[in-house]
Amino acid sequence: MPRKDFADIAAARLPAATLAQNFDDVAPPLDRQSALIAAQRCYYCYDAPCIQACPTGIDIPSFIRRITTDNLRGAAQDILGANILGGMCARVCPTEILCEGSCVRNTAESQPVQIGALQRYATDWVFDTDAALFERAAATGRRIAVVGAGPAGLSCAHALARAGHDVTLFDAKPRPGGLNEYGIAEYKVLEFAAREIEWLLGIGGIAWQGGQALGENLHLSDLRRDYDAVFLGLGLAGVNALGVEGEQLAGVRNAVDFIADLRQCDDLSQLPVGRRVVVIGGGNTAIDAAVQSKKLGAESVTLVYRRGSASMSATWAEQEFAKTQGVNVIEWAAPRRILGRDGAVTSMEFEYTQLDESGRLLGTGDLLTLPADSVLKAIGQVLLPPRADGDAGALLEISKGRIVVNAEFETSLRGVWAGGDCVGGKVDLTVQAVEDGKRAARAIHARLVGNGNGGN
Amino acid sequence: MADLRNNFVGVRSPNPFWLASAPPTDKAYNVNRAFEAGWGGVVWKTLGLDPHVVNVSSRYGAVQWNGQRIAGLNNIELITDRPLQVNLDEIRQVKRDWPDRAMVVSLMVPCDEQSWKTILPMVEDTGCDAVELNFGCPHGMSERGMGSAVGQVPEYVEQVARWVKLHSRLPCIVKLTPNITDIRHSARAAFRGGADAVSLINTINSIVSVDLDLMAPTPTVDGKGTHGGYCGPAVKPIALNMVAEIARDSETPNLPISAIGGIGTWRDAAEFMALGAGNVQVCTAAMHYGFRIVDDMIAGLANWMDQKGYRTLEDFRGRAVPNVTDWKFLNLKYDIKALIDQDKCIKCGLCHIACEDTAHQAIRKEKDGKRHFEVDNAECVGCNLCMHVCPVDSCISMVRVDEGGYANWTTHENNPARVKEPA
Numbered sequence: 001m002p003r004k005d006f007a008d009i010a011a012a013r014l015p016a017a018t019l020a021q022n023f024d025d026v027a028p029p030l031d032r033q034s035a036l037i038a039a040q041r042c043y044y045c046y047d048a049p050c051i052q053a054c055p056t057g058i059d060i061p062s063f064i065r066r067i068t069t070d071n072l073r074g075a076a077q078d079i080l081g082a083n084i085l086g087g088m089c090a091r092v093c094p095t096e097i098l099c100e101g102s103c104v105r106n107t108a109e110s111q112p113v114q115i116g117a118l119q120r121y122a123t124d125w126v127f128d129t130d131a132a133l134f135e136r137a138a139a140t141g142r143r144i145a146v147v148g149a150g151p152a153g154l155s156c157a158h159a160l161a162r163a164g165h166d167v168t169l170f171d172a173k174p175r176p177g178g179l180n181e182y183g184i185a186e187y188k189v190l191e192f193a194a195r196e197i198e199w200l201l202g203i204g205g206i207a208w209q210g211g212q213a214l215g216e217n218l219h220l221s222d223l224r225r226d227y228d229a230v231f232l233g234l235g236l237a238g239v240n241a242l243g244v245e246g247e248q249l250a251g252v253r254n255a256v257d258f259i260a261d262l263r264q265c266d267d268l269s270q271l272p273v274g275r276r277v278v279v280i281g282g283g284n285t286a287i288d289a290a291v292q293s294k295k296l297g298a299e300s301v302t303l304v305y306r307r308g309s310a311s312m313s314a315t316w317a318e319q320e321f322a323k324t325q326g327v328n329v330i331e332w333a334a335p336r337r338i339l340g341r342d343g344a345v346t347s348m349e350f351e352y353t354q355l356d357e358s359g360r361l362l363g364t365g366d367l368l369t370l371p372a373d374s375v376l377k378a379i380g381q382v383l384l385p386p387r388a389d390g391d392a393g394a395l396l397e398i399s400k401g402r403i404v405v406n407a408e409f410e411t412s413l414r415g416v417w418a419g420g421d422c423v424g425g426k427v428d429l430t431v432q433a434v435e436d437g438k439r440a441a442r443a444i445h446a447r448l449v450g451n452g453n454g455g456n
Numbered sequence: 457m458a459d460l461r462n463n464f465v466g467v468r469s470p471n472p473f474w475l476a477s478a479p480p481t482d483k484a485y486n487v488n489r490a491f492e493a494g495w496g497g498v499v500w501k502t503l504g505l506d507p508h509v510v511n512v513s514s515r516y517g518a519v520q521w522n523g524q525r526i527a528g529l530n531n532i533e534l535i536t537d538r539p540l541q542v543n544l545d546e547i548r549q550v551k552r553d554w555p556d557r558a559m560v561v562s563l564m565v566p567c568d569e570q571s572w573k574t575i576l577p578m579v580e581d582t583g584c585d586a587v588e589l590n591f592g593c594p595h596g597m598s599e600r601g602m603g604s605a606v607g608q609v610p611e612y613v614e615q616v617a618r619w620v621k622l623h624s625r626l627p628c629i630v631k632l633t634p635n636i637t638d639i640r641h642s643a644r645a646a647f648r649g650g651a652d653a654v655s656l657i658n659t660i661n662s663i664v665s666v667d668l669d670l671m672a673p674t675p676t677v678d679g680k681g682t683h684g685g686y687c688g689p690a691v692k693p694i695a696l697n698m699v700a701e702i703a704r705d706s707e708t709p710n711l712p713i714s715a716i717g718g719i720g721t722w723r724d725a726a727e728f729m730a731l732g733a734g735n736v737q738v739c740t741a742a743m744h745y746g747f748r749i750v751d752d753m754i755a756g757l758a759n760w761m762d763q764k765g766y767r768t769l770e771d772f773r774g775r776a777v778p779n780v781t782d783w784k785f786l787n788l789k790y791d792i793k794a795l796i797d798q799d800k801c802i803k804c805g806l807c808h809i810a811c812e813d814t815a816h817q818a819i820r821k822e823k824d825g826k827r828h829f830e831v832d833n834a835e836c837v838g839c840n841l842c843m844h845v846c847p848v849d850s851c852i853s854m855v856r857v858d859e860g861g862y863a864n865w866t867t868h869e870n871n872p873a874r875v876k877e878p879a
Contacts, residue, residue, distance in 0.1 A: 040523040043847050046805030047821070068522075107802040108848060 007251060007344035008275035008373040013297025019268045022295035026187040027091070027117065035121040038114045039067040045104055050115060053102035055426070055435045056083035060099055064118055075122035077133055084158045084438070085151050087127060087196045088180050089431045090120035091188050094284075096317040098431070127195055136205055137164035142448045145170065145227040147214055150178020151430045152233030152420025154200055155437030156444075160231075161205035163445045168227070169206050172213035176201075178235055180430065182260040185288035187295070215387030220396070224415060229444045232403065232411070232418040233437060236381035236428075242280065246338030247377075251345035255279060255289035255378035262292055274374025277301045278348050279327075280335055281378030282312030287319070289376045290327045301327045302370055306334035306353055307361060333368055334361070338375060347371045383422050400424075409440035417444055458761035459768045460754060462496060462558075464734045465627040465652040465712050467585040469496035469558035472725065472769055473753050476655075476716050476737035477501050477562035477588060477631070480747070482536060484546035488553070493747035494754060497558025499655075499737060502535035502590045503543050505565050505575060509534045509597075517664035517674040517681075519690060526744050528690035530664045532675060532682055534596045535564050540578070548582040559583075560629065564590040564602050567612055569619045576624040586627040589616060589651075591642075592658020594635050595684045604658070607633035610645035617649025629714060632656040632698075634691075639698040640705045653712035654702065655737060657695045659685025688740035692718025696731060700780045703732030720749065722756030729769060730776035784865040791858035792838035794818070794831045800851040803827050807842035807852060815841050833857070 001013060014022070030038060042064040050060040063078035079086035095101070095116040103112030126133065142165045146157045149171035157167045175181050180193040201208065212218040214234065223230045239254045241247065251274065265271045273296040279286050282305035290303045305312055308331050309319055323329060333350035340346050348370050351363040383401050397404040397412035402424035409417045419436025421428045462472040475481050475490050477499040487498050511533050521527035536543055551559040561584045565571035579587060590597075591607030598605040606612045613630060620628045630646035632639060634657035643654050661683050663673045673681030695717025702708055715733035719725055720741030728736050741749055766772045796807065796819075808829050811819040818835035819842060822828060831842075843852040867874050 037523055043804045043806060045803075046809035047827075048805070049803065049827070104802040104804045108800075 003275065004373075006341055006346040006371075006373060009251060009272045010275070011272045012269045013273060013275075014269075016269050019296070023187050023190070023268060023292075025190045026185075027120075029124055030114070030117050030121045035067055035118060038118055039064045041105065042113045043104060049102040049104060050099040050113075053098045054083075055098070055429070055432045056086075056089075056438065057435075058082040058086065058099075058119075060115055060119075063122055064113065064115070067118060067122055072122055072125040073131060073133070076126045076131070079119055079123055080126065080133055083431065083434050084155050084200060085180070085196065085430065085434045086119060087123035088151070088189065088193065089434065090116050090123055091192065092180075092184055093431050094315045094317065094429070097315050127192075127199055130199065130202075132202065134158075134162050134203055136162055136203060139166070139205075140164040140449055142166065142228045143168070143226075144229045144231065144444060144448075145223040146231045146233065147171075147212075147218065147223070148178065148233035148235055148420070148422075149173075149176035149197075149208075149210075150233055150235050150420060151180060151433035152235075152422075152437040152440075153178070153231065154197065154233075155434040156231045156233060156417075156419065156441045157206050157437075158200050158203060159438055159441030160444060161203050163441070163449075165205070165228075165445070165448070167206045168209055170209045170212040170214075170218055172211065172216075172237070174210045176208060176210070178233075182263055183256055183285070184263075185259070185292055186263055187292075188288075220386055220413075220416070224413070228415075228448055230416045231437070231440055231444065232386075232416065232422060233420045233433070234383065234386070234403075234418070234422040236383050236421045238382040238384040239377070240380045240382055242335050242338075242377055242379065244335050244337050246340055246345065246348075249338055249340040249345040250343055251340075251373055252338060252375045252377065255281065255285050255376040256381065258289055258376055259285065259292065262296075268296065271296060273298050274372070275299045276371050277374045277376065278370050278372040279303045279376045279378060281305065281380070282307070282309075282314060283378060283380065284314050284318060285381075286376075286378035287314045287322045287327075289378055291322050291325045293374070293376070294326050298374075302330060303327050304330045304333050304335070304348075304350055304370070306332070308332060330368070334363060336367065338372075339369075345372055345375055348375055381421075408443035409436060410443060415447075458758040458766065460496075460758055460761075462735050462769060464558070464714060465586065465629065467497070467558045467560065467627060468556070469735070470556055471496035471750075471754050471757075472729065472735035473750050474498060474558060474560070474714070474735060474737045475742060475747075476739040477560075477590065478739040478743075479531075479533065480739060480742050483538070483543075484550050487546075487550050490742075490747045490750075491550075491554045491557050494750045495557070495747065496735075497560065497585075499560040499562050499588050500543070500547055500584075502562040502564045502593075503540055503575070503579070504535050504563075504602075505571060506540050508539055509537050511537045512677050514675040514677050517684065519664050519688075521690075526688055526740065528662075528664065528686055529688040529740050529743070530659070530662045530675075530684040530686045532595050532677075532684040535562075535590070535593070540575075544578055544582050547579075547584055551583045551585075558585050560586045560588050562588045562590050562631070564593070564597060567601055567606050567616065572616065572619045573623045576620065576626075580624055580626055584626070586629060586652075587620065587624065588629040588631050588655060589620060590631050590658070591616070592631045592633040592656075593685060594633060594659060594661040595682060604633040604635050604661075607631075607642060607658070608636055610641045613642055613645040614649035617646050617651040621650040627652040629653040629655050631658055631716075633658045634694060634698060634717075635661045638701075640701055640707070643702045643705065643711060644707050647708045647711050653714060653734070655714035655716055656702070657691065657698055657717045659687045660691055660694065662686035687718065688744075689718045689720060692724060696727060699728055699733055700731045700777065703774065703777045704780055720744075722753045722760065725753060725757060726760060726772070727776075729773045731780070732774040732777045734773065735769075786864060788863050788865065788868065789858055789861040790856070792854040792856050793833045793836045794838070794840075794842050795853050795855045796829055796831060796842075797851050797853070798828075798830075800848050801829060802848055802851075803829065804847060805829065806845045806847065810841050810845045815839055 063075040066075035100112040277293040279290040417440040420433035460471040474497040482501040519528040593603035597603035630651040715728035716737040
């Protein structure tokens with residue numbers, strides 16, 4: 001492939017077969033034999049630390065024991081009963097800081113039970129056999145609007161449908177799934193996100209309405225009027241800007257858009273990628289964008305983070321993975337400006353940083369310039385608050401960029417609940433969003449049915 | 457360097473590891489390979505009178521436990537299914553080729569004097585070193601009045617042993633079935649009949665599993681199954697007890713014992729010999745891993761003996777027998793408490809839940825609001841359960857806390873049959 005001096009962004013840098021191999025399942029499933037060996041390493045701890053470490057409280061020793069007895073339905077019931085997106089979480093959870101990180105096997109052997117892989121083994125059975133694990137309760141006649149079809153919304157919608165309510169699930173995107181569908185590296189969730197949602201919606205009672213953006217063609221005041229309850233699982237749809245010179249140059253994009261394009265791409269050999277890619281940021285989005293650029297055939301991929309690796313929100317395991325995939329990581333360098341020619345990026349200039357005695361991040365004055373055909377920005381996503389429609393938007397209390405909720409996940413608007421990344425609070429993880437949705441559903445159900453007078 | 461040479465009822469072998477009468481010793485091919493691998497001797501798979509028996513297809517069932525294959529094995533194979541003369545010719549040749557190895561021939565014929573009188577000279581003529589009487593097989597042959605059908609009746613055991621001693625000059629080892637209530641009765645019968653030794657245990661009557669699709673026991677022969685003989689690691693504790701019971705029985709003083717039952721390592725062998733066995737016989741472990749396992753059995757036993765300062769097998773044989781006693785003589789003043797090594801504890805909580813649910817509620821699970829497992833000595837009775845469930849080596853130890861002294865049940869105030877002075 002001919003190289004260009006700058007703006008070298010092209011598709012088909014690698015043969016189709018290599019691309020297929022690169023984007024294959026990063027952690028292939030366990031077969032029965034390996035699963036049994038892995039499961040037998042579980043000590044079946046009492047009041048196990050791994051359960052405490054799981055935001056959704058999956059009874060991990062129980063499901064693993066069920067695997068050892070070939071009771072896969074039972075294992076799946078344990079998992080999906082606590083976390084309806086247990087299949088996705090088995091693939092994307094940073095288990096190294098959650099269940100596996102707290103496994104007692106770490107103490108003596110530094111080798112936890114492969115909880116994530118086992119969870120995938122048990123849940124794959126469900127999707128492979130299309131097993132129906134849950135039944136809807138008798139219809140309550142109550143109608144609930146769930147806005148946002150990401151992990152929080154899906155979790156909430158399923159729990160409410162299961163309780164007998166009628167749910168309408170709205171999302172601005174054409175397909176449900178949120179970040180699971182648009183925002184996570186392909187090789188982690190290979191052909192899985194849509195399959196999982198299809199199964200989840202199979203419970204019935206959930207009407208899907210894509211292309212409905214809150215504040216545009218969907219209005220909170222209408223939803224509050226037309227439904228018995230509203231749940232907002234809006235995620236963080238906005239992207240932080242770098243705020244440096246040259247950000248408008250061609251070749252500079254948001255990493256989330258690059259990932260979304262990749263996830264929605266049917267033919268990876270048609271997807272352009274820069275020859276020299278610079279990724280800014282230290283989170284999972286940065287890692288996913290960097291690794292996928294490399295897998296698409298970028299000659300060099302450099303991930304630049306303004307602080308040290310310990311401050312990255314990507315876990316050490318994610319960072320290690322990126323390095324083994326050939327991503328070069330530069331720490332302690334902050335973006336200063338993006339340089340270009342003829343309207344396209346040519347390089348990016350950084351200033352090295354350090355902490356002063358009081359712990360503030362300061363530039364050292366030393367500069368670093370990296371040639372770049374493509375710059376991917378991944379310095380965090382922000383809440384796009386629903387536009388005020390009538391009085392509703394104004395009343396939805398927001399603090400520090402997140403929707404304010406009480407312990408029951410109800411917002412400042414009575415009858416409107418919210419959960420997932422848009423409320424924040426704990427960790428911005430799929431598994432936390434699922435838990436939020438589950439708890440909010442419980443609160444909504446209690447309000448609508450529990451006290452007998454329903455609605456608002 | 458430890459001397460592993462073994463002399464069992466006059467049968468000499470370079471080490472105490474014999475292969476038991478079973479499929480591994482079915483024919484010259486296998487036995488030659490066993491001797492090449494270093495086995496000290498074999499008990500040739502049981503011979504019977506012609507016409508030879510036939511065997512079925514599908515012969516073994518196994519118990520898997522926690523991922524481990526063959527925790528126990530059962531078989532429904534019968535005695536040799538080859539003509540008697542073929543076996544005798546092979547035995548003669550193998551013994552000639554391996555004169556330093558023990559060649560014992562297992563026999564099972566109908567329970568009448570003539571049958572024994574017929575087969576014994578033929579066997580003796582091969583040049584073999586001894587015969588072992590198979591009174592143990594619990595399946596198939598027992599339906600025909602042989603195997604365990606004989607072994608379960610002490611009078612028959614005694615009678616046949618007597619016939620064998622009458623009609624052969626070969627040392628006679630009686631192989632005992634464990635499918636009885638008190639093994640000592642069978643051993644005493646063999647002893648009275650003049651047997652030179654006993655070997656035990658033969659396999660335990662068993663059904664290893666039920667195929668829930670076929671709704672039939674395994675191994676399944678065209679939809680049906682039958683009880684078979686159980687062996688392998690799972691039976692070792694049963695065999696150890698039976699060997700110990702015979703070793704300390706005053707009615708069978710110094711009766712040589714060839715131990716069988718779940719032996720697969722040098723340590724297993726040392727344990728049986730500490731309980732009085734003169735040597736050991738192995739089958740399942742060889743069937744699982746091949747004859748090469750004897751290599752570690754030889755080296756491991758020798759290294760252990762060197763470490764302990766035992767020069768010959770006799771130096772440690774039977775050393776544990778005096779310490780096998782009756783419950784009533786155990787010291788009631790002995791008191792131990794579990795101690796959890798907090799540096800080794802991985803906080804799995806298994807000790808707590810085992811004690812809390814099923815023992816004495818003596819392990820606390822929390823300290824200062826944190827996950828922490830500690831023994832409450834006031835509640836601990838020293839049962840060892842926590843130590844056994846703890847997955848970490850040497851994390852829980854049992855610490856002696858009593859102030860010495862001895863008192864046993866025979867004089868205890870709660871014993872209605874107590875005596876004044878300890879027995």
